[in-house]
Amino acid sequence: MNEPNQTPEPGRRGFLVKSAAVGLGAAAGIGPALAGLRVILDPLRRESGGSGASLLVARLGSLPADGVPRRFQVLADRVDAWNTYKNIPVGAVYLRRTADNKVTALNASCPHAGCSVSFAGDKGQFICPCHDSLFTVEGGIANASSPSPRALDALDVEVRNETEVWVKFRNYQPGHKEQIPVT
Numbered sequence: 001m002n003e004p005n006q007t008p009e010p011g012r013r014g015f016l017v018k019s020a021a022v023g024l025g026a027a028a029g030i031g032p033a034l035a036g037l038r039v040i041l042d043p044l045r046r047e048s049g050g051s052g053a054s055l056l057v058a059r060l061g062s063l064p065a066d067g068v069p070r071r072f073q074v075l076a077d078r079v080d081a082w083n084t085y086k087n088i089p090v091g092a093v094y095l096r097r098t099a100d101n102k103v104t105a106l107n108a109s110c111p112h113a114g115c116s117v118s119f120a121g122d123k124g125q126f127i128c129p130c131h132d133s134l135f136t137v138e139g140g141i142a143n144a145s146s147p148s149p150r151a152l153d154a155l156d157v158e159v160r161n162e163t164e165v166w167v168k169f170r171n172y173q174p175g176h177k178e179q180i181p182v183t
C-alpha cells in the first residue's frame with residue numbers, strides 16, 4: 001500500500017492516466033454530440049404556420065349579423081427543413097360579429113383537455129362534450145363545476161379591406177390556468 005506522498009507504482013499510475021483521458025474525452029465529446037442532435041432536431045422545431053401567424057380565416061359576409069358565433073377550420077402552411085405542406089388544418093375558431101366591422105375570435109379547443117367545443121344556439125353557450133364545461137358566448141366559464149381551468153382562448157382578429165377576417169391563430173396548452181402557447 002502506498003504512503004500518502006508516495007508515487008503510485010507504474011501500473012496503477014498508467015491506469016489512472018488512461019481513466020482520466022477517457023473521462024476527459026467523453027466530456028469533450030458531449031458538447032459536439034448535443035450540438036449535432038440540436039441541428040438534426042432543429043428543423044422539426046422550426047415548423048411554421050399557425051403559431052401566432054395572421055391567417056385569412058373567413059369573409060366578413062359569411063358571419064351572421066346577429067352575433068351568433070360560427071365555426072371555421074384554420075388552415076396554414078407548414079414548413080420544415082425538408083418540406084412545405086400546404087393548407088394543413090391547425091385548429092378551429094369561432095368567429096362572432098359584434099358590430100358591422102368588428103369580429104371576435106375564440107379558439108374552439110377546450111382549455112381543459114383539448115376537446116372541440118360546439119355552440120348550442122338554443123342555450124347561447126359553448127358546450128364541451130367531453131367533461132361538460134360550459135362557456136358563455138364571449139368565452140367565459142359559465143358553470144361553477146367546469147373542469148376547464150380557464151375561459152376559452154380569445155385570439156386577435158383584424159378585418160382587412162372591409163371583407164377579410166384575419167386571425168392571429170395560436171393554440172395553447174390545455175390543463176393550465178394560464179395561457180401557455182404551443183410552440
Ligand code: FES
Pocket residue numbers: 110111112113114115128129130131132133147148
Ligand atoms: S376537455 Fe372540455 S371539459 Fe374536458
